[in-house]
Amino acid sequence: MPILKAGKIYLENTCTYMYICIVKLEQAIQSTKFKNEMHKASLNILYTAWWLKTQMSKVLKEFGLTHEQYNVLRILKGKYPEQLCVKDISCRMIEKSSNVPRIIDRLVIKKLVKRADSPTDKRETVTTLTQAGLAVLAASTESINQLMDEMVKMENKEAEQLNVLLERLRGTEV
Amino acid sequence: MPILKAGKIYLENTCTYMYICIVKLEQAIQSTKFKNEMHKASLNILYTAWWLKTQMSKVLKEFGLTHEQYNVLRILKGKYPEQLCVKDISCRMIEKSSNVPRIIDRLVIKKLVKRADSPTDKRETVTTLTQAGLAVLAASTESINQLMDEMVKMENKEAEQLNVLLERLRGTEV
């Protein structure tokens, strides 16, 4: 049962096309022999993450954002209009070792966020979205959601099952 | 049913300990509201990939290797003693946009691979593992396999199911 045809999709928001390309892991990394299913699953996760990131980055580029900058903006939105310090942003990042101060630097230059000294702790700096930041985030999120809907056609039940298995892989008791 | 206790594991190969830490996605990225299960699954994949890479990188560091350098060594091993040109390595990489010439540069400096001009096409350069490269790869692979066995305790059937769902997410007809 085909769930998505390879081909191009049109993103109304940015008036651009994206090309969807469909490949099995074996084709994608030109390998057929895996130590076992678990080893194959690890490579499959790494490849799928790269694939997701690449597709999303293409959309975000239209808005002058990188994947990590977008992640920071979304975290700030989650608590808006509250101001968040660097460590509160860091601990919510998907990739924990991201260098949040420098990502904020670039967002400040683009005037998408404002940085200020914390009134309660002089070591901390706090950051909030600007109006421009809110606008760019809203528009880019719309395109990202559209991309996801077009790109990933998966039953809700399957996605649930996938979440269970990923938690299980990481050893979480679910 | 607990499948893995959080705690430290001992890697005999490098005589080092690694700490295993178990967290659910909601804890890991401090978020409980997701647009839908599919959106949650995407974040879960990105987070799990980062988690896998981080754990593996800690082991590889003992051998002075990065995750990408290790990937190139494994690709070369797959065809050893055949010499591979840059594009043949690139198309087998998990992350396709990796800059293979520069990764090879660093492996040449470490004397883990040899680079030569291709006899058939003057544009190409071909690369093979050195004896040192083979040795480092064998030792590091042993540690990586040990890590995987300790870290990820998953039934074969579950891993199979995970592979099916990841292919389905990417739209591959399986």
Add this chain to the structure above:
DNA sequence: GAAAAATAGATGTATATACACTTAAATAAA
């Protein structure tokens, strides 16, 4: 066979990652 197009790889730049180190401020311990 000569000109045009395509390909392989190298190189340059901005951003990000991973990790060590520094500084200033807050907290804990003496």
Add this chain to the structure above:
DNA sequence: TTTATTTAAGTGTATATACATCTATTTTTC
């Protein structure tokens, strides 16, 4: 209260990513 420890953020460096561009070949087309 003075010192020691911890914490928050920023800085520095090597490597990697994501692109764009350049050069030297090879292949295609006329």
